[in-house]
Amino acid sequence: MEQEIICNCCGARMLAKEGIFREDYLHVVKEWGYFSEKDGKRQEFYLCEACYDKLIESFLHPVMTTEVTELL
Ligand SMILES: [Zn+2]
16 A cells, blocks of 8 residues: 655655655644634645755754654
């Protein structure tokens, strides 16, 4: 079974082989609340790593980065 994710920004297609994605991506899900202009709306998007890098480069304050130790 093939699974596909499309980057909302550039349209890059990311494919999973046997359920495993060979490249990582950003997945954002946001449910907007009462004090927003989008109250009650759920929004969702995907970004490939290249678009993610471009996005965070535009930030005034750099993203917080910490090392993650994965337990296998
Ligand atoms: Zn992209």
